[in-house]
Amino acid sequence: MSVTDRLRAVVARTPWSYGLIALPVVGLGAAAIAAAAVPTEDSQVAGLLKARLPKTEISAVNCAKVAGLCEVTAGANLFYVDRGARYLVIGRVYDMETRQDVTAARLLEMNPDMLVGGAAKANATAALGGEADASPLAPTAGARRVSVPERPATLSLAGLPRDGAIVWGNKASSQSVTVFTDFRCGYCRALTSVLRSMDVKVIERPISVLGSRDLADRVYCAKNREEALHAAYSGAPFESGKCDTRGLDANEQFARSHGLSGTPVIVRSDGAMLEGYRPKDVLEAWLKGAKS
Structure with missing residues (x-):
């Protein structure tokens, strides 16, 4: 048996060698546990929103859908924030490459019976916790509220010209x-x-x-x-x-x-x-x- 082989045999029989061999395994397990304990970007943003919009019940946060933005759902409503949850965006995201209104598609996925469009008011209400006047995003003094006419159960088309059809x-x-x-x-x-x-x-x-x-x-x-x-x-x-x-x-x-x-x-x-x-x-x- 060579000197190298004899040394290997001695190390293999030494009790502390088992500890050396096991250390990397323990280290990997601890790293995995630590990684699991680190909050994900979604949960970090959700935590920031909870502090900044305490009256809004956040259902989910998804920071992987749109580059640079996190999609936020609050019940049946949808809005966006940046990854620092400082800027809140109420509006539509349109993918010019696929020619798709990403926001409309998501809203229809969430609410199959809704119309495409006209969701900004609901989104704003959700983002502001249902009490716009109590929010820093509420209209300033002198601002004019815009009301949307109530849609009738029937609709007369008499005022429409033939052109446009x-x-x-x-x-x-x-x-x-x-x-x-x-x-x-x-x-x-x-x-x-x-x-x-x-x-x-x-x-x-x-x-x-x-x-x-x-x-x-x-x-x-x-x-x-x-x-x-x-x-x-x-x-x-x-x-x-x-x-x-x-x-x-x-x-x-x-x-x-x-x-x-x-x-x-x-x-x-x-x-x-x-x-x-x-x-x-x-x-x-x-x-x-x-x-x-």
Whole structure:
């Protein structure tokens, strides 16, 4: 046996050698426990928010979704803060690469029955703990509160000009429906797919809830508006030109004056109104109930 082999045998039989061998294992275990005890970025931000917004019950914090921001959910509401929880952001995050309204998609995931858009007030209320006047973010003296008109159960379209509408579907059908939509609204896209499978005349009136006015202009000015409309929803390219888009301005004005701050809004021929997406069977039954 060589000198090296004899030394190895002695070390292996020495009691303290077991301690040396075990030390790294103990160290790794302690490190794992210590790492588990260190608060994550999400929990750190949640702790800061608890101190700064004590009246707001925070449901979850996610700092991994949007670079530089942490998504905060409070019940059915959503807002954002920076990673130091100093700046609170109430608004929409739009992904220009995927052409998706990240905030709207998340709100719909949280509240499947809600409209896309018009959630800023609810988000603000959640962020301020339901008592805006008690918050440092409340309006300053002399600030004017803006009230949103209450949406009616029925909606008269008499004030709308013919311009601004994109008519598609079965134009000879006895059933017609007017839909206020946004080309960047996922539920509007889903509703359009349902309406395409129905024997109905669709009068679509685009409004810009999710910053889609540029896209609406292009669809409206296309040679074949129906083809352009479906291409816009699918994200496919289409050709367009320049035209008079004052009809779309009229749609926007009508929506604002009647408190239509979300999409889709579906209006039957007799003025009955539905807000939000509906499946085919519900729409067919609802359309049959139109008063002559």
